Amino acid sequence: MRQTRLVWLCLVLLASGCGGERSMEFCERHGAEHWQHRAEVTVLDMQLDEVGVLNAVVTIPRGALDWMPAGQVLASAANVVDAGPTCAPQAASVTRDENALLGEYRLQCSGDAPPAGLTVALFQHLDELREVEVTMTTPAVSKHFLVNRRCERALFNVLTQREGM
Amino acid sequence: MAQGLSNSMNMLKVFTTGRDRPVTATAADVDRQFHLHRRNVIVVITLCYGLGYVCRLALNVVKKPLMDAGIFTPEQLGIIGSALLYGYAVGKFTNGFLADHAHVGRFFAAGLFLSALANFGMGFSDLLWVSALLWGLNGWFQGFGAPSSVVSLAHWYSNHERGRYYGIWSTAHSIGEGLTYLGVAFLIAAAPKGLGLDWHWGFWVPAVICVLAAALVLRYLPDRPQAQGLPSVANWRGDHGALAQAAAHGDSVWRTQLRILAMPSIWILALASSSMYVTRYAINSWGNVYLQEIRGFDLFDANLFIFLNTAAGILGCVAYGFVSDKWFDARRPPANLLFGLMELLPLVVIFWGPNEPVVLAAALVVYGFGLSGILASLGGLFAIDIAPKRVAGAAMGFIGIFSYLGAGLQDYISGKLISDSELVLRFPHGDLESRVYFYDYSVPILFWVGASVFSLVLAASLWRVRATD
Numbered sequence: 001m002r003q004t005r006l007v008w009l010c011l012v013l014l015a016s017g018c019g020g021e022r023s024m025e026f027c028e029r030h031g032a033e034h035w036q037h038r039a040e041v042t043v044l045d046m047q048l049d050e051v052g053v054l055n056a057v058v059t060i061p062r063g064a065l066d067w068m069p070a071g072q073v074l075a076s077a078a079n080v081v082d083a084g085p086t087c088a089p090q091a092a093s094v095t096r097d098e099n100a101l102l103g104e105y106r107l108q109c110s111g112d113a114p115p116a117g118l119t120v121a122l123f124q125h126l127d128e129l130r131e132v133e134v135t136m137t138t139p140a141v142s143k144h145f146l147v148n149r150r151c152e153r154a155l156f157n158v159l160t161q162r163e164g165m
Numbered sequence: 166m167a168q169g170l171s172n173s174m175n176m177l178k179v180f181t182t183g184r185d186r187p188v189t190a191t192a193a194d195v196d197r198q199f200h201l202h203r204r205n206v207i208v209v210i211t212l213c214y215g216l217g218y219v220c221r222l223a224l225n226v227v228k229k230p231l232m233d234a235g236i237f238t239p240e241q242l243g244i245i246g247s248a249l250l251y252g253y254a255v256g257k258f259t260n261g262f263l264a265d266h267a268h269v270g271r272f273f274a275a276g277l278f279l280s281a282l283a284n285f286g287m288g289f290s291d292l293l294w295v296s297a298l299l300w301g302l303n304g305w306f307q308g309f310g311a312p313s314s315v316v317s318l319a320h321w322y323s324n325h326e327r328g329r330y331y332g333i334w335s336t337a338h339s340i341g342e343g344l345t346y347l348g349v350a351f352l353i354a355a356a357p358k359g360l361g362l363d364w365h366w367g368f369w370v371p372a373v374i375c376v377l378a379a380a381l382v383l384r385y386l387p388d389r390p391q392a393q394g395l396p397s398v399a400n401w402r403g404d405h406g407a408l409a410q411a412a413a414h415g416d417s418v419w420r421t422q423l424r425i426l427a428m429p430s431i432w433i434l435a436l437a438s439s440s441m442y443v444t445r446y447a448i449n450s451w452g453n454v455y456l457q458e459i460r461g462f463d464l465f466d467a468n469l470f471i472f473l474n475t476a477a478g479i480l481g482c483v484a485y486g487f488v489s490d491k492w493f494d495a496r497r498p499p500a501n502l503l504f505g506l507m508e509l510l511p512l513v514v515i516f517w518g519p520n521e522p523v524v525l526a527a528a529l530v531v532y533g534f535g536l537s538g539i540l541a542s543l544g545g546l547f548a549i550d551i552a553p554k555r556v557a558g559a560a561m562g563f564i565g566i567f568s569y570l571g572a573g574l575q576d577y578i579s580g581k582l583i584s585d586s587e588l589v590l591r592f593p594h595g596d597l598e599s600r601v602y603f604y605d606y607s608v609p610i611l612f613w614v615g616a617s618v619f620s621l622v623l624a625a626s627l628w629r630v631r632a633t634d
Contacts, residue, residue: 116588123594136590140605141459147592147599153233154601157463
């Protein structure tokens with residue numbers, strides 16, 4: 001009897017998406033806890049200026065990912081940021097030092113009609129990548145957020161250092 | 166069929182005002198009844214019109230969560246928001262005419278109850294057409310409140326005191342807006358600042374509040390003095406204006422209502438009010454989204470800023486009534502200029518000033534103070550000064566339809582302009598795609614501030630217009 005109840009309980013938990021709730025709980029909490037592992041997280045910094053120049057910098061810290069395949073992915077600007085036909089890649093470079101692997105990109109978009117969408121394809125090309133900390137600045141606004149594989153939505157109000165420091 | 170029609174007509178008769186009854190009470194009894202009813206009128210219309218606002222503005226607070234969740238785009242939200250304002254414009258116009266013939270207590274209560282039902286439905290809808298339809302109907306139901314309140318004010322308060330009481334009633338706008346921007350934001354904002362409830366609750370809780378408000382109005386808001394066997398308030402107070410009323414010459418109410426349309430000052434006032442409503446509803450509808458998107462505040466703080474503007478509006482309304490009655494001998498134009506400048510100048514700080522919370526808060530407080538003051542005038546008080554008093558509801562309705570057409574157009578245009586500037590940053594991962602939206606508010610901001618400038622110029626052009634009886 002007890003075993004039957006246990007089976008039913010497991011089925012109900014599975015049906016109610018218990019795993020999803022755990023993930024949701026993580027997503028609600030993670031922004032406040034991000035500072036604890038920030039040094040190991042890949043960072044993407046993008047700036048779109050008023051004349052349509054888009055600069056993007058990806059920083060992958062040492063030990064965060066396997067640098068060999070990561071370097072190959074970063075070599076192509078389209079693997080990092082793709083704006084379709086409205087923006088043309090102008091420069092891409094990958095450098096590395098003892099602390100980080102660095103990808104730097106410059107795209108020229110139309111100043112009259114800025115891009116309506118940009119796709120960051122890093123997660124599709126880097127299976128190991130769990131999370132990216134993003135800062136995006138446009139002529140109107142700057143936003144800072146996290147994108148984590150476990151969370152459907154980007155996480156805002158990210159704590160970058162312990163409170164009170 | 167005929168029987169059904171007859172039953173329907175009998176049901177509608179419940180909403181009509183009673184016939185004039187002869188004054189048979191003693192002077193002392195008349196005094197006692199006037200004091201009792203006047204107290205009930207001002208408390209009930211202020212409190213319940215304010216509570217009704219919660220059912221009107223709930224969408225504004227949940228806009229950002231709806232955008233972030235990808236349920237509606239800014240343009241779609243603009244369509245839904247403008248549906249309410251168009252519905253409200255129609256409601257204010259038709260209901261303004263109806264309110265002159267209605268038992269305002271029953272009429273107002275019905276509007277609140279129906280608005281509650283619309284909010285309840287909104288909490289279930291994520292379809293554009295359903296939401297736009299429900300919100301449009303809600304606008305019409307919301308339009309029952311203001312004419313009922315203004316008709317009550319016109320019937321229970323005389324010329325030389327109406328400015329002050331109108332000012333008190335106008336605080337309802339701010340009380341309601343404040344309740345919404347703090348209360349509903351508290352429900353929706355993430356912990357620890359709020360309860361972190363889903364956006365649906367942003368509609369359901371206001372629905373419950375409006376049902377309670379409807380019960381209060383039904384119980385405590387009386388019919389006209391003459392329908393209760395009391396003299397008119399002008400006779401009771403001995404407070405008659407300089408010009409004779411058309412109604413006193415035997416013109417019908419309908420004919421007097423139509424005469425409003427031939428008054429150029431009413432048309433100018435309608436345009437001025439309409440332009441000011443563009444700014445008002447721009448801040449109300451998009452202000453908290455702007456503060457979250459561009460200034461980087463969270464949902465609770467952004468709504469707290471909007472709350473500050475509405476809280477200051479409470480003082481602005483009362484101060485406007487007092488200043489125009491006492492300092493300018495019931496002349497509205499000088500007070501309009503004063504309060505209009507107090508509304509306009511802080512907008513520069515809000516949109517182009519530093520991102521300092523204290524500076525922003527101070528600017529929103531002054532803006533709210535000035536806006537509520539000038540709206541109390543342009544949105545009604547100045548109109549009922551100019552128009553014959555027996556048709557105060559119609560004058561208010563006429564100004565109202567213009568005001569809310571402007572506000573409705575604003576909501577759609579703002580949503581469209583914001584949507585046009587959209588940049589989506591996509592992060593595909595597995596089966597999911599995280600999206601972050603970026604908007605540019607620089608064009609909408611020019612539209613919002615320009616509307617205030619235009620309104621102020623129009624209002625100033627009525628400098629020489631004075632009140633009638």
